Amino acid sequence: MGKAGLPVSPLAPAAFPDLPVIEGVEFASAAAGIKYQGRTDVTLIRIAPGSTVAGAFTRSSTRAACVLDNQAKLAQGGEAPQGAAIIINSGNANAFTGARGQESVDAVTGAVARALDLPQGRVFSSSTGVIGEPLPHDRVLAVVDDLVAGLQDNGAADAARAIMTTDTFPKGAAVVIDGEGGPIRIAGIAKGSGMIAPDMATMLVYVFTDAAVPADLLQQALSSGLDSTFNAITVDSDTSTSDALILAATGRAKAAPITELQGPAGRAFVEALHGVMRELAHLVVRDGEGATKFVEVAVTGATSDADAHRVAMSIANSPLVKTAIAGEDANWGRIVAAVGKSGAEADRDRLTIRFGDMVLAENGWRAPAYDEAAASAYMKNAELRIAVDLGLGQGARTVWTCDLTHGYIDINADYRS
Numbered sequence: 417m418g419k420a421g422l423p424v425s426p427l428a429p430a431a432f433p434d435l436p437v438i439e440g441v442e443f444a445s446a447a448a449g450i451k452y453q454g455r456t457d458v459t460l461i462r463i464a465p466g467s468t469v470a471g472a473f474t475r476s477s478t479r480a481a482c483v484l485d486n487q488a489k490l491a492q493g494g495e496a497p498q499g500a501a502i503i504i505n506s507g508n509a510n511a512f513t514g515a516r517g518q519e520s521v522d523a524v525t526g527a528v529a530r531a532l533d534l535p536q537g538r539v540f541s542s543s544t545g546v547i548g549e550p551l552p553h554d555r556v557l558a559v560v561d562d563l564v565a566g567l568q569d570n571g572a573a574d575a576a577r578a579i580m581t582t583d584t585f586p587k588g589a590a591v592v593i594d595g596e597g598g599p600i601r602i603a604g605i606a607k608g609s610g611m612i613a614p615d616m617a618t619m620l621v622y623v624f625t626d627a628a629v630p631a632d633l634l635q636q637a638l639s640s641g642l643d644s645t646f647n648a649i650t651v652d653s654d655t656s657t658s659d660a661l662i663l664a665a666t667g668r669a670k671a672a673p674i675t676e677l678q679g680p681a682g683r684a685f686v687e688a689l690h691g692v693m694r695e696l697a698h699l700v701v702r703d704g705e706g707a708t709k710f711v712e713v714a715v716t717g718a719t720s721d722a723d724a725h726r727v728a729m730s731i732a733n734s735p736l737v738k739t740a741i742a743g744e745d746a747n748w749g750r751i752v753a754a755v756g757k758s759g760a761e762a763d764r765d766r767l768t769i770r771f772g773d774m775v776l777a778e779n780g781w782r783a784p785a786y787d788e789a790a791a792s793a794y795m796k797n798a799e800l801r802i803a804v805d806l807g808l809g810q811g812a813r814t815v816w817t818c819d820l821t822h823g824y825i826d827i828n829a830d831y832r833s
Contacts, residue, residue, distance in 0.1 A: 427702035427710050427798060427818075428585040435572045435590045435603040438624040440464030440666030443571030445578035446559040450552060451507030451545060456578035458505045458556055460563035461622065462532060465499040467666045469540075470635040472642055474659035480510055481517030482541040483660055485525070489537050494631030500538040502622060502662060503528050503556070506581050506607070510543040510551040511657040520553040527557050531564045542620050542660050544607065545581055576605040579620055583607050583703055589695035593688045595671025596681050600627045602692050608700035619700050621646070621661040623692060627685060628667035629674045637677060638663050641690035643725075645697045648815040650732050651704035663689075701816045706823025709741050711816065712801045717768075718811030723760035725813040727804060730758035738820035741800065746791035748776040755804060766807030771800070 441463055445456045463469070471490050473483045503524055510517050525539040532539075543551060576586035590603035608619025629637070638661070646661065667673070676682050702710050713732045718724035731737055731754040740747040751769050755762050765780035772794050775783045794800070 422582065422584050424584045425703045426708055429699070429702075432573050432576065432586050433588050433590060435588050435605075436592060436601045437569045438601055438603055438666060439569070439626050439668035440467060441624045441664065442567040442569050443575040444563040444566035444568065445571065445574045446562050446566070448505065448555040448559045450505055450555055456574065457507050458503070458559055458563065459575040459578040460528065460560070460567065461502040461504075461575065462567055463496060463500040463502070463624075463664045464666050464668065465497060467496045467500060467664050468629060468631040468634050469494045469496055469500055469538075470631065470638045470663045471540075472638060472646075472661045474657065476657050476659075478512060478657050480543060480658045481513065481521045482510060482543050483658060485518065485521045486540045486542075486660060486662070489540060492537060494635060496538050496664075498538065499532070499534055500540065500664065501528050501532055501534055502540045502542065504542040504579050504620065504622075505544070505551070505556055506579050507545040508543055508549055508551045509545045509547045509658045511547045513548065513550050516550050520551040523553045524556050527560045531560050540662055542579075542658065544579065544620055544658050547657055572603065572605055576607070579605070579607040581607065582705055585703060587696060587699040587703070589692045589699070591688045591692055593684055595627065595669060595685075597672045598670030600669050600671050600685060600688070601625060602627075602688055604692050604696055606696040606700060608703070619646070619659060621693075621696055623661070623663045623689070623696075625663075625665045625689070626667070626669035627665050627671065627674055628669065629665040629685070633674065633677055633682075634663060634665050637686045637689055640686065641693050644814075645690060645693040648813070649697045649701050650729060650815065650817050651701060651707070698816060701818050704818035704824075706821040706826070707818035708798070708821060709819040710799045711741060711818060712799075712814060713817060714801065714803045714812075714814045715806070716803070716812045717766075717806040717808055718813075719761050719806075719809040720811040721813055722811070724806075724811040725815070726758045726760040727755055727762070727806065728813050728815040730754045730760075731802065731804070732815050732817035735820055738817065741795065742819035742821045744792070744795040746771060746776070746788065746795050748791070751802065751804065752777070755806075760806075761808060762806055763808060768805040768807065770803040771795070
């Protein structure tokens with residue numbers, strides 16, 4: 417069972433990965449009783465002096481106090497000469513809580529700053545859970561000393577579990593690449609299951625590397641990967657108030673510092689970073705509330721990448737498409753409808769639709785070789801690929817989604833109880 421007592425997603429990986437230790441990063445988790453008793457629900461992450469930090473956040477106009485606070489702090493620069501820290505709680509989003517929201521952020525980040533002897537401007541915070549209820553931050557303050565005492569470099573798995581809400585499994589991903597003079601390690605954890613729609617970051621994500629990367633390049637490396645990872649997933653078309661992605665580089669690797677992103681070392685680092693980001697994004701979709709199918713939607717032949725994205729998200733967010741997938745119904749007519757409503761340029765007579773390798777529709781009508789039985793059999797797979805070619809240009813985009821089942825309704829109908 418997951419943390420919230422939900423059955424583990426059938427799309428979950430077999431086990432949490434064995435993440436490499438990132439020198440200069442330590443984790444601790446504790447049970448503060450923010451919403452439930454007996455669950456770890458607070459995580460503290462300490463980042464070593466000399467590190468750099470980058471971030472990306474939801475663009476929601478009702479974003480939470482912690483998001484606004486993080487954005488303001490990172491606007492002052494990503495250097496952390498004295499080190500940094502991240503304090504995260506689950507069970508309460510501290511969003512739409514008025515001035516009290518910032519008071520809670522100040523209280524929590526201030527306590528962590530004092531406990532770790534850090535500038536408060538280098539202590540970042542995240543909150544996830546119910547919106548509109550004041551955060552009982554005194555419960556977080558009560559466990560700060562225990563968190564500091566419990567910091568350890570191999571605590572990422574426990575941290576991934578502590579930040580879960582309706583997630584049914586903890587999420588982690590990592591890669592080790594050859595740098596110039598030694599290995600570079602990148603590892604991340606994430607939470608996310610519902611209220612998932614692309615607007616950065618669609619979840620809480622924390623990624624760490626021992627590479628030495630200047631703050632401006634670290635932010636560029638992060639930002640350049642958003643559209644193909646966290647902005648290319650959707651579970652339910654709803655964007656959270658609290659989405660955050662924080663990336664820290666400790667510079668403790670023996671590899672030479674990365675001084676440009678266009679050279680061989682820089683390109684290898686960016687590719688590896690984006691790979692970890694993509695894997696974490698996929699894990700969120702695989703844990704979509706009530707999900708039983710993992711679906712890739714690939715759109716090609718659009719007049720622009722932006723139009724391809726519009727079409728892909730129109731398909732991926734369509735309740736009619738998603739419920740047909742849940743029912744294992746090869747109703748490709750719903751794909752046609754989703755393309756038509758997307759607002760992107762499209763021509764009925766140039767449209768081609770594929771499920772897997774099968775051509776279902778082309779040249780404005782059902783393909784002559786269409787096989788209903790084969791299409792229906794394909795829909796029984798746990799992983800599906802829907803491909804649409806608009807036949808208009810070179811624009812392309814791939815996004816990932818899941819099906820929409822009764823399980824999603826069951827989880828969200830009584831989320832606050």
